[in-house]
Amino acid sequence: MTRTLEWKVGLELVEEDGRTKAVAHLDTGTSTLTGRGSARCxxxxxxxxAIGDELAAGRAMKDLAAQLMREANREMEAVGAGTVPQHTGPGYGWPEAVS
Structure with missing residues (x-):
């Protein structure tokens, strides 16, 4: 079975008084999730x-990804499947640095 979907992600950044706030929106067509992140100088x-933008955006996207994983885990448990093992280290970086 072949299936093609398009999920849209939007990212809003606002900088004010040395603080950058980011909001990431995911629209799957059937549901929406919102991730938030911030950075300060x-x-x-x-x-x-640009550094504040990158940090705040990355944190918003990481929040969004965590929500998406939690939702997938809930749905897997609801159908009797096991969940994805939880990662204990940072979610980014070189693999050698995480182990």
């Missing part, structure tokens, strides 16, 4: 807005 650091 340490007053002692040089203000590089």
């Amino acid at each position: 340490n007053p002692a650091d040089v203000d590089v807005p």
